[in-house]
Amino acid sequence: xxxxxxxxxVVFGQYLKQLSFSILFMAVCFAAGTGNTSALPGIIFMxxxxxxxxxxxxxxxHNGWAAFRLTxxxxxxxxxxxxxxxxxxxxLSVSLLVAAAALVLSMLGQASMLPEVVARVxxxxxxxxxxxxxxxxxxxxxxxxxxxxxxxxxxxxxxxKATQWLPFIMMFLGVAPFMIVGFMGGEAMMAAQRAFAxxxxxxxxxxxxxxxxxxxxxxxxxxxxxxLRIYSARDL
Numbered sequence: 001x002x003x004x005x006x007x008x009x010v011v012f013g014q015y016l017k018q019l020s021f022s023i024l025f026m027a028v029c030f031a032a033g034t035g036n037t038s039a040l041p042g043i044i045f046m047x048x049x050x051x052x053x054x055x056x057x058x059x060x061x062h063n064g065w066a067a068f069r070l071t072x073x074x075x076x077x078x079x080x081x082x083x084x085x086x087x088x089x090x091x092l093s094v095s096l097l098v099a100a101a102a103l104v105l106s107m108l109g110q111a112s113m114l115p116e117v118v119a120r121v122x123x124x125x126x127x128x129x130x131x132x133x134x135x136x137x138x139x140x141x142x143x144x145x146x147x148x149x150x151x152x153x154x155x156x157x158x159x160x161k162a163t164q165w166l167p168f169i170m171m172f173l174g175v176a177p178f179m180i181v182g183f184m185g186g187e188a189m190m191a192a193q194r195a196f197a198x199x200x201x202x203x204x205x206x207x208x209x210x211x212x213x214x215x216x217x218x219x220x221x222x223x224x225x226x227x228l229r230i231y232s233a234r235d236l
Contacts, residue, residue, distance in 0.1 A: 004082025
């Protein structure tokens with residue numbers, strides 16, 4: 001698995017550099033638009049999971065790379081596990097870099113080493129940190145779900161065919177929770193409102209963050225198991 005992950009890192013080295021510049025630009029735009037940097041790590045992680053899973057699959061179809069890769073001393077199991085590890089590690093790395101940069105800028109702003117207009121944006125207080133933790137948990141869960149749904153489809157159909165199915169799948173997943181709540185009636189809506197209010201308390205926030213991360217990791221693990229079965233039977 002590690003050997004395949006290192007191979008992915010070499011293959012996508014140039015793309016990762018381009019992604020870093022894109023993420024830097026997006027981070028600046030998000031910070032300027034929202035007026036704070038607390039939500040950036042979660043947003044960047046979510047975008048990284050989607051971007052890396054999609055781009056990695058897209059590269060598989062260039063010059064027959066997916067078929068050529070299997071002529072190397074790697075198994076299909078290693079290909080799948082290496083891809084999942086690479087996507088998670090890549091998204092986590094860029095998210096941690098953004099979080100570290102936000103903390104450094106916040107400390108510089110508090111030390112009056114930045115212009116006041118910039119310091120107001122990058123300064124992190126207790127409320128901003130709490131909002132950032134909530135956003136990180138929510139966006140992490142969404143990022144895991146997006147990758148968990150899309151990667152088995154990519155391994156089954158390839159990038160070209162998968163793009164015909166994924167928009168409908170994602171649209172259905174986006175509206176399914178609202179449909180379920182609507183069918184369950186007002187009690188379900190009240191329960192959702194109470195859960196959201198509980199998540200705004202310190203205890204609720206901790207529980208929500210832990211639950212969201214656990215849910216995302218479980219989805220990712222289940223998705224990996226599905227992809228292993230799909231890719232082992234796929235005819236390239």
